[in-house]
Amino acid sequence: MAQKPGLPTGTRDLSPAEVAKRNYIMSVMRHHFECFGYQPIETPSFENASTLMGKYGEEGDRLIFKILNSGNYFYDKNRVELPESLDALLSNSAETITLEQRIELNRFTAKISDKALRYDLTVPFARYVVMNQNALAFPFKRYQMQPVWRADKPQKGRYREFYQCDADVVGSTSLWQEVELVQLYDAVFAELGLNGVTIKINNRKILSGIAEVIGASDKLIDFTVALDKLDKIGEDGVKKEMLEKGISEAALTLVQPLFSFTGSTTEKLTQLEQLLAQSEEGMKGVEELRFITEQVLQLGLQQAQLDLDVTLARGLNYYTGAIFEVAAPAGVKMGSIGGGGRYDDLTGIFGLKNVSGVGISFGLDRIYLVLEELGLFPETITSAPKLLFFNNGPEQAVAAMQAVTALRKAGVRTELYPDAAKLDKQFKFAEKRGIPYVVRGIEGNVYSVKNIASGEVLTIDLEQLKTL
Amino acid sequence: MAQKPGLPTGTRDLSPAEVAKRNYIMSVMRHHFECFGYQPIETPSFENASTLMGKYGEEGDRLIFKILNSGNYFYDKNRVELPESLDALLSNSAETITLEQRIELNRFTAKISDKALRYDLTVPFARYVVMNQNALAFPFKRYQMQPVWRADKPQKGRYREFYQCDADVVGSTSLWQEVELVQLYDAVFAELGLNGVTIKINNRKILSGIAEVIGASDKLIDFTVALDKLDKIGEDGVKKEMLEKGISEAALTLVQPLFSFTGSTTEKLTQLEQLLAQSEEGMKGVEELRFITEQVLQLGLQQAQLDLDVTLARGLNYYTGAIFEVAAPAGVKMGSIGGGGRYDDLTGIFGLKNVSGVGISFGLDRIYLVLEELGLFPETITSAPKLLFFNNGPEQAVAAMQAVTALRKAGVRTELYPDAAKLDKQFKFAEKRGIPYVVRGIEGNVYSVKNIASGEVLTIDLEQLKTL
Numbered sequence: 001m002a003q004k005p006g007l008p009t010g011t012r013d014l015s016p017a018e019v020a021k022r023n024y025i026m027s028v029m030r031h032h033f034e035c036f037g038y039q040p041i042e043t044p045s046f047e048n049a050s051t052l053m054g055k056y057g058e059e060g061d062r063l064i065f066k067i068l069n070s071g072n073y074f075y076d077k078n079r080v081e082l083p084e085s086l087d088a089l090l091s092n093s094a095e096t097i098t099l100e101q102r103i104e105l106n107r108f109t110a111k112i113s114d115k116a117l118r119y120d121l122t123v124p125f126a127r128y129v130v131m132n133q134n135a136l137a138f139p140f141k142r143y144q145m146q147p148v149w150r151a152d153k154p155q156k157g158r159y160r161e162f163y164q165c166d167a168d169v170v171g172s173t174s175l176w177q178e179v180e181l182v183q184l185y186d187a188v189f190a191e192l193g194l195n196g197v198t199i200k201i202n203n204r205k206i207l208s209g210i211a212e213v214i215g216a217s218d219k220l221i222d223f224t225v226a227l228d229k230l231d232k233i234g235e236d237g238v239k240k241e242m243l244e245k246g247i248s249e250a251a252l253t254l255v256q257p258l259f260s261f262t263g264s265t266t267e268k269l270t271q272l273e274q275l276l277a278q279s280e281e282g283m284k285g286v287e288e289l290r291f292i293t294e295q296v297l298q299l300g301l302q303q304a305q306l307d308l309d310v311t312l313a314r315g316l317n318y319y320t321g322a323i324f325e326v327a328a329p330a331g332v333k334m335g336s337i338g339g340g341g342r343y344d345d346l347t348g349i350f351g352l353k354n355v356s357g358v359g360i361s362f363g364l365d366r367i368y369l370v371l372e373e374l375g376l377f378p379e380t381i382t383s384a385p386k387l388l389f390f391n392n393g394p395e396q397a398v399a400a401m402q403a404v405t406a407l408r409k410a411g412v413r414t415e416l417y418p419d420a421a422k423l424d425k426q427f428k429f430a431e432k433r434g435i436p437y438v439v440r441g442i443e444g445n446v447y448s449v450k451n452i453a454s455g456e457v458l459t460i461d462l463e464q465l466k467t468l
Numbered sequence: 469m470a471q472k473p474g475l476p477t478g479t480r481d482l483s484p485a486e487v488a489k490r491n492y493i494m495s496v497m498r499h500h501f502e503c504f505g506y507q508p509i510e511t512p513s514f515e516n517a518s519t520l521m522g523k524y525g526e527e528g529d530r531l532i533f534k535i536l537n538s539g540n541y542f543y544d545k546n547r548v549e550l551p552e553s554l555d556a557l558l559s560n561s562a563e564t565i566t567l568e569q570r571i572e573l574n575r576f577t578a579k580i581s582d583k584a585l586r587y588d589l590t591v592p593f594a595r596y597v598v599m600n601q602n603a604l605a606f607p608f609k610r611y612q613m614q615p616v617w618r619a620d621k622p623q624k625g626r627y628r629e630f631y632q633c634d635a636d637v638v639g640s641t642s643l644w645q646e647v648e649l650v651q652l653y654d655a656v657f658a659e660l661g662l663n664g665v666t667i668k669i670n671n672r673k674i675l676s677g678i679a680e681v682i683g684a685s686d687k688l689i690d691f692t693v694a695l696d697k698l699d700k701i702g703e704d705g706v707k708k709e710m711l712e713k714g715i716s717e718a719a720l721t722l723v724q725p726l727f728s729f730t731g732s733t734t735e736k737l738t739q740l741e742q743l744l745a746q747s748e749e750g751m752k753g754v755e756e757l758r759f760i761t762e763q764v765l766q767l768g769l770q771q772a773q774l775d776l777d778v779t780l781a782r783g784l785n786y787y788t789g790a791i792f793e794v795a796a797p798a799g800v801k802m803g804s805i806g807g808g809g810r811y812d813d814l815t816g817i818f819g820l821k822n823v824s825g826v827g828i829s830f831g832l833d834r835i836y837l838v839l840e841e842l843g844l845f846p847e848t849i850t851s852a853p854k855l856l857f858f859n860n861g862p863e864q865a866v867a868a869m870q871a872v873t874a875l876r877k878a879g880v881r882t883e884l885y886p887d888a889a890k891l892d893k894q895f896k897f898a899e900k901r902g903i904p905y906v907v908r909g910i911e912g913n914v915y916s917v918k919n920i921a922s923g924e925v926l927t928i929d930l931e932q933l934k935t936l
């Protein structure tokens with residue numbers, strides 16, 4: 001019995017058209033990454049489980065794909081001890097599992113699985129930097145475009161295997177890094193023809209400063225989450241939510257300016273400066289944002305808008321300075337198509353202290369969907385051949401193959417239909433493949449070529465075929 | 469305590485220089501694959517275990533990396549039953565494991581792991597073809613360059629994660645496919661500057677024919693293995709081994725021509741024709757080889773030698789027609805740098821019968837090592853910036869960043885040293901990064917540039933910087 005083939009949940013094949021479009025996006029990124037001085041590295045698809053576990057929170061640990069130890073994992077020298085209460089474990093359902101049982105299960109899992117699939121590119125990058133610290137020139141600017149894997153619930157547009165495209169620099173606290181990362185976003189999206197993206201910028205120090213000023217450092221996230229809803233539920237709604245979360249009336253009076261936080265970046269910074277005058281950290285954040293935004297605006301962006309967004313709280317758990325997020329052009333329904341920020345101690349987990357990093361990520365799949373929706377993929381993106389030589393029998397095939405060989409040498413994507421099938425079949429093949437021209441006949445150095453779309457027939461020589 | 473980071477056995481990081489060189493090789497391949505009408509697909513890194521298991525023999529099954537089911541794999545609805553004799557299993561060492569225990573263990577493994585990492589690109593390709601058979605135009609020519617994973621014992625130059633670069637066509641029995649695959653090898657290696665590779669060709673039908681003629685169809689592999697040692701152990705040695713393997717004296721007399729199997733391809737084919745006259749299958753093999761070699765030689769190769777090698781028995785378990793293998797130029801110690809062949813029933817395992825396929829594979833890692841050994845990587849392959857602007861303090865930095873922005877827009881890889889560090893430090897940074905030019909000072913539109921290698925100092929404007 002033949003097996004009915006299928007794909008694992010949350011995975012997909014990429015067709016030639018899809019690969020060509022993805023390669024186009026990545027080649028644009030690669031070009032600009034390298035223009036900006038970022039250099040490529042690649043890390044293995046799987047890491048030691050100990051390198052990854054505990055780096056992404058409890059939820060992350062659960063979503064990491066673990067690889068079963070190879071060989072007879074029950075029998076090797078470091079023999080696996082099964083959980084003592086295995087029988088009890090087995091008699092329980094997933095709903096009634098206790099904390100102790102979960103711990104026991106995790107221990108068992110760790111014993112039969114010492115490797116895990118990459119969950120993001122940042123932790124492997126930190127590991128790479130620490131392991132190669134003596135060979136690297138700091139600041140080290142690297143980009144990396146590789147797949148990552150997460151055992152997330154698959155959804156439309158969310159896969160268990162997807163590419164991350166990251167540019168990071170470690171070993172410099174200079175704010176010029178932030179300036180050029182904004183320029184890098186702008187350069188990539190401008191070349192992709194994606195006009196009107198908004199690069200939102202904030203700073204962790206601003207958020208900490210606000211929390212400090214209102215005496216609610218422990219409620220930073222509640223505060224930010226509520227403020228972020230201003231568009232949707234209005235000032236009264238936000239204030240109601242904040243009060244419910246235990247933020248005081250006095251605090252709300254203090255941060256009143258944030259409820260009408262509009263105007264130019266300069267105006268926003270002036271408001272923040274007044275609000276945060278009593279917070280050293282907050283004022284540091286204002287100063288950083290002022291440098292970055294002033295330099296960016298002075299140097300000029302090609303198409304993107306830079307927007308100081310004080311509600312932006314992405315990655316609050318690890319970012320310590322700048323926070324970035326990129327929104328698709330207005331009118332396109334799509335979450336953020338990029339994001340990033342600065343983390344002051346990227347490599348500390350692996351023993352290299354005081355190395356600051358800042359980086360950004362491009363959401364390949366979402367950028368793909370946005371370009372598709374807006375019809376922005378150039379029509380020239382295709383890997384399909386340009387010319388199909390009809391096969392009119394053994395003798396003509398030899399002449400055709402001579403021309404095919406010459407054309408390929410000249411870099412023209414060409415092929416010969418392999419069998420002397422009925423012409424109708426060969427013609428339909430060209431149509432289905434998206435091949436624009438068919439060579440129907442050859443006499444000496446004269447080729448009869450049909451443009452499938454227009455129906456036009458040309459009678460030309462080999463040199464003309466090359467430049468068709 | 470910080471964790472000391474490491475890499476799993478058999479994996480490696482790729483540095484910027486290595487990635488740049490690998491990308492160069494793959495971009496040459498991609499160009500020629502597409503010129504030859506092959507189009508890219510990508511398949512997921514992991515497949516359903518059932519898609520892969522049983523396709524690569526018992527050894528292959530063992531070397532496939534399995535992924536642990538996610539979540540509480542002991543607790544979900546399809547609950548795992550542990551092997552009944554688990555206690556007994558655990559009290560045994562790997563050496564004393566019985567067949568029954570191994571089966572039990574395999575059953576247990578299958579229950580806690582329903583996904584596995586890709587082991588090669590051929591089986592996923594076959595699955596892809598079957599799942600997309602209605603959308604594809606046949607013959608379907610695809611190329612695929614993706615990593616595969618094998619739990620092999622790591623050795624120098626052999627990793628547990630490595631790239632395969634394959635071009636295959638399915639749905640045509642035309643021998644023009646074999647002709648163009650030889651041309652494809654030649655085109656790629658010629659562009660890589662790797663002159664003098666030998667493309668060995670054989671045909672499974674020739675081997676079957678020989679075995680048939682000498683009445684030893686069951687000893688085909690023994691026969692071929694022995695014959696392959698002719699260079700090393702001489703005619704007497706080979707004959708001795710064949711006799712030991714149970715091949716008769718009479719048989720050896722019949723195949724005597726194979727012991728002095730030299731001359732042109734035409735001469736070799738004539739000898740084979742005489743030898744195989746009584747074998748219908750053998751004569752079919754001769755006919756196929758004649759067509760392929762004649763067409764290839766008539767169309768001409770750029771640099772490769774085509775060599776009819778009757779000892780070539782690669783992939784004897786699945787190839788049914790042509791067999792290819794590529795040897796590096798003489799003088800380079802390296803196993804084959806490519807191989808392939810025709811398999812008559814590629815997609816049968818997934819239920820699509822009578823679809824013939826033929827394809828070749830390029831050994832990326834080995835080709836890399838050969839190019840490195842022969843010094844064939846162009847010096848221009850680098851992702852390093854061309855220009856580093858020294859940072860001479862905040863004010864100069866602004867002017868520098870304006871120039872940097874303009875140069876990047878013009879496609880010149882440029883960066884600004886992020887801090888106003890001592891010039892000596894900035895200079896050493898440029899050297900370590902392999903950046904050839906440093907811009908030491910700016911006055912208006914006049915830039916003072918030093919060529920690090922030559923020590924030459926230029927005083928030029930921005931336009932001249934762009935074309936440096």
